[in-house]
Amino acid sequence: MKLWGGRFTKEENQLVHNFNESISFDQKFYRQDIAGSIAHVTMLAKQGILTEEDRDAIIAGLKSIREDIDNGTLKITTESEDIHSFVEANLIERIGDAGKRLHTGRSRNDQVALDMKLYTRDEIDETDVLLKELLEVLLKLMEDNLHTYMPGFTHLQKAQPVTLAHHVGAYYEMFRRDRGRLADIRKRMNYCPLGSGALAGTTYPLDREYTAELLDFDGPTLNSMDSVSDRDYLIELLAALSTIAMHLSRFSEEIIIWNSNEYRFVEMDDSYSTGSSIMPQKKNPDIAELIRGKAGRVYGALMSMLTVMKGIPLAYDKDLQEDKELTFDAIDTVKGCLLLFTGMVSTMTFRKDVMETSAKNGFTNATDAADYLVNHGVPFRDAHGIIGQLVLLCINENKALDDLTLEQFKSISPVFEEDIYDAISMKTCVEKRVTIGAPGAEAMKKVIEVYKKELNA
Numbered sequence: 044m045k046l047w048g049g050r051f052t053k054e055e056n057q058l059v060h061n062f063n064e065s066i067s068f069d070q071k072f073y074r075q076d077i078a079g080s081i082a083h084v085t086m087l088a089k090q091g092i093l094t095e096e097d098r099d100a101i102i103a104g105l106k107s108i109r110e111d112i113d114n115g116t117l118k119i120t121t122e123s124e125d126i127h128s129f130v131e132a133n134l135i136e137r138i139g140d141a142g143k144r145l146h147t148g149r150s151r152n153d154q155v156a157l158d159m160k161l162y163t164r165d166e167i168d169e170t171d172v173l174l175k176e177l178l179e180v181l182l183k184l185m186e187d188n189l190h191t192y193m194p195g196f197t198h199l200q201k202a203q204p205v206t207l208a209h210h211v212g213a214y215y216e217m218f219r220r221d222r223g224r225l226a227d228i229r230k231r232m233n234y235c236p237l238g239s240g241a242l243a244g245t246t247y248p249l250d251r252e253y254t255a256e257l258l259d260f261d262g263p264t265l266n267s268m269d270s271v272s273d274r275d276y277l278i279e280l281l282a283a284l285s286t287i288a289m290h291l292s293r294f295s296e297e298i299i300i301w302n303s304n305e306y307r308f309v310e311m312d313d314s315y316s317t318g319s320s321i322m323p324q325k326k327n328p329d330i331a332e333l334i335r336g337k338a339g340r341v342y343g344a345l346m347s348m349l350t351v352m353k354g355i356p357l358a359y360d361k362d363l364q365e366d367k368e369l370t371f372d373a374i375d376t377v378k379g380c381l382l383l384f385t386g387m388v389s390t391m392t393f394r395k396d397v398m399e400t401s402a403k404n405g406f407t408n409a410t411d412a413a414d415y416l417v418n419h420g421v422p423f424r425d426a427h428g429i430i431g432q433l434v435l436l437c438i439n440e441n442k443a444l445d446d447l448t449l450e451q452f453k454s455i456s457p458v459f460e461e462d463i464y465d466a467i468s469m470k471t472c473v474e475k476r477v478t479i480g481a482p483g484a485e486a487m488k489k490v491i492e493v494y495k496k497e498l499n500a
Contacts, residue, residue: 082254163280177218
């Protein structure tokens with residue numbers, strides 16, 4: 044069935060139909076399409092535009108279609124141009140002329156705008172659930188590793204000692220912001236376009252506020268031309284999904300590095316690893332690598348959508364059909380990555396002894412050694428030079444600062460005393476950093492309590 048054939052004298056060419064159709068992908072939101080239609084006819088009957096009898100027959104027919112698609116009794120076919128015409132054709136077949144009144148007071152333009160918003164809103168909610176589950180896993184890691192010492196890095200060089208809890212907490216902050224972005228997008232997009240017609244509204248006395256209320260929107264959109272051509276919310280969503288993918292990729296990159304023979308910070312669970320077809324010793328972090336790679340795919344959807352939108356004059360144009368496959372794929376990709384990443388992280392084993400040894404051997408306590416001298420009256424710039432000489436000594440003797448004898452310390456500066464060893468221990472270096480946001484256990488505990496309250500709100 045086509046909703047527009049009356050003006051045409053020739054059948055549509057099959058190639059044109061194949062190029063033009065969208066049902067092969069917009070069937071994804073058949074439930075949203077039916078929900079929007081039920082709200083629409085409910086409003087039409089309230090306004091006296093439809094009889095109650097027609098309303099009840101249409102709603103019963105729509106619900107039966109939804110049920111039959113759900114249970115597989117009714118198969119969606121590509122004979123129809125889109126999901127809207129498929130549902131309407133089946134409705135007319137089931138209930139007769141009453142079904143022909145379903146489309147009163149609306150256009151496919153505002154209908155598809157509504158369906159896409161409803162679908163996007165549902166997917167935002169599902170993505171948020173997955174982000175929350177990941178945050179819960181990360182929070183447990185933080186609680187369990189307040190005293191797991193490891194090197195913190197700048198320029199991928201060992202810099203200062205931190206804890207695994209603190210390092211994971213940095214990613215917690217990233218994914219926490221991602222949830223905030225999704226919430227912002229959901230709030231900004233939550234206005235109902237139905238009733239905008241093709242672009243200029245309609246002469247029927249619609250109650251758009253009532254339709255919006257039925258569909259749990261905050262209100263109706265306020266400009267009918269913008270309503271049918273607005274895809275800003277999808278661009279925002281794709282940008283947010285790209286940011287989530289970027290954060291997942293960054294974390295995956297670190298896990299890949301940590302899993303290498305050179306680092307050995309983590310042991311990947313077998314269920315999230317693969318082997319080599321030729322090298323029997325290999326255990327590859329393929330899931331982390333694939334998640335890292337998927338970021339490019341999500342970025343591509345964002346750039347494609349921006350490119351589609353950049354030259355579209357008001358109001359609706361068929362170019363806008365390109366929004367669906369891009370968005371569907373990006374949403375599915377990010378949701379899949381979140382699900383797999385959460386499982387992967389929750390099953391990893393951290394080699395705490397290797398992490399701490401790495402921190403010691405990387406001179407991550409050098410800054411604290413300099414602070415020790417400053418606290419004993421040495422100017423910081425002089426202290427910096429003294430510790431630099433000690434580091435050179437350690438490199439020549441293949442030692443950590445902790446391994447030097449007191450005589451070796453004093454050979455560079457007489458200020459050093461026996462308490463230097465406590466001052467540069469990993470525990471002291473970390474635990475004395477107690478300002479909010481720092482890696483010290485007491486500071487971390489305060490932050491964790493903030494996170495717990497947010498997650499349980």
